[in-house]
Amino acid sequence: MNWSDTTAPPASAGPIEKVLYEVKKTIVGQDALLEKLVVALLARGHILVEGVPGLAKTLAIKSLAQAVGGQFHRVQFTPDLVPADIVGTRVYHQPTGEFQVQLGPVFTNLLLADEINRAPAKVQSALLEVMQERQVTIGRETHPVPNPFLVMATENPIENEGVYPLPEAQVDRFMMKVVVGYPSVTEEFVVVERALTPPAVIQRIIDPEILVGLQQASDQVYVDPSLIEFAVQLAHATRQPSRVGLTDLARYVTFGASPRSSISLVLAARALAYIRGREYVVPEDLNDLALDVLRHRLVLSYEALSDEVTPDLILSKILANLPMPEPAGRGR
Template structure:
């Protein structure tokens, strides 16, 4: 039920191609504002590392501020607003890698590898004749309500402390006796990582029909939240140490609390979540 825009990032792209610009109309002798494709509920930035840094910065500024200023006027972005970006990890020529501070703005980094033989057969069956058409299962109002519900999911204070210990361990691993990790990590995760882990765990709990977060929710989202936020040293790269190795080492060292996360009295998942689950086949 929302709007969608796909942006193909190329080296000749300029910020105005994303956010919009002022256009002079000779008929009216006035400037009109032409809004760019970022004014959509879901924006896909395809091959984001192929555009110059100023274009990347324009998109990430929009992600942070949630509004665009053109010609002295401010235009708010639609709500909900979600940005997804892709980049090809194989090609290294003609690309502009995202700086660490800009990568930190993204909640997740998900590595998409080759499909399994079963998945590839399913792709052939689905796409071989007529590509399937997407079907609406939610409108924007339902999605906003789900976001609000997820934000209110109960998180035990012991789990919050655990998240802080994990993120802190990426910054000062030597304090926990992980001298090998100290040699691997140049810069650890920022406070945005802690916020992202809690937000992602709350959403995962909602998807699984709960109004409270359990330790397993936290553990499952940590790799995707931390993967792109760790800056490895040259020694780690030379030894082919991946962020996943560092994250697993930290998770093995920091003790996971065993808590009984009981939701507050009378707090339950509203019917809209259950309806969404039924529509998606759960």
């Protein structure tokens, strides 16, 4: 799907297309990133965006949140954060002599965790429950977060000072990790040109109720059992590369993708098929999302680091050796 940089969507455009056209008022290029962000919205999955500074990662997420509407909170992660700054805490109320719960910024529809790898592990652990179960336990009470709820996080891969590696348990809770690259010369020219004028104002196109309806509509997209089998085989091949004839890769992988990865791949592919206007998933949907869903779930060995072997390289070889299922339509 290709979205023009013009600000007026065609009259026949659906709500998703209108949202993307609105976001394109401020974002130049980055079509792949925007598509993955919308996939995460429809599939109810959290997304981690990685890229060097200055690539409009935060701006893209903020613009999308404004177009979608609902509650939006941003947390700038810093080394001095504590878990209570994220989920909330109990506060003593002197007039009544009782403790009252003060909810944190995690109680929102869209949570932007900016530079998420700048906070230590004790803060990251505060997100584990809410990212998986959509609830927060404070004291003895459990509080559900609003519906829909998504965490959209950014991180900078090139800095070493003041950053912390994310715990594997938290990384696995992100449905996708999207790596953002530099813009082309033409796109960068438009970026500079737009910087010379006042920024565009993003209008709200839909609201949380409409988003929930779109999520339910994407749930009706048909997934053939052969495609589910492909997702499962792909996850297993990351744990045992010998299953697809890649025995030499085994020394590079300490831990492969978890069962959550195959679930995420199928759910994301279903949302992508809906965005592309189909009522059924095709193999290309799985293939287009495989790297984004799996790359952050592989734990590589020190030998992989010394040989400069990346998760994307391992996954590309596995995908090349794993037979792709035949395209399937709506036949159930």
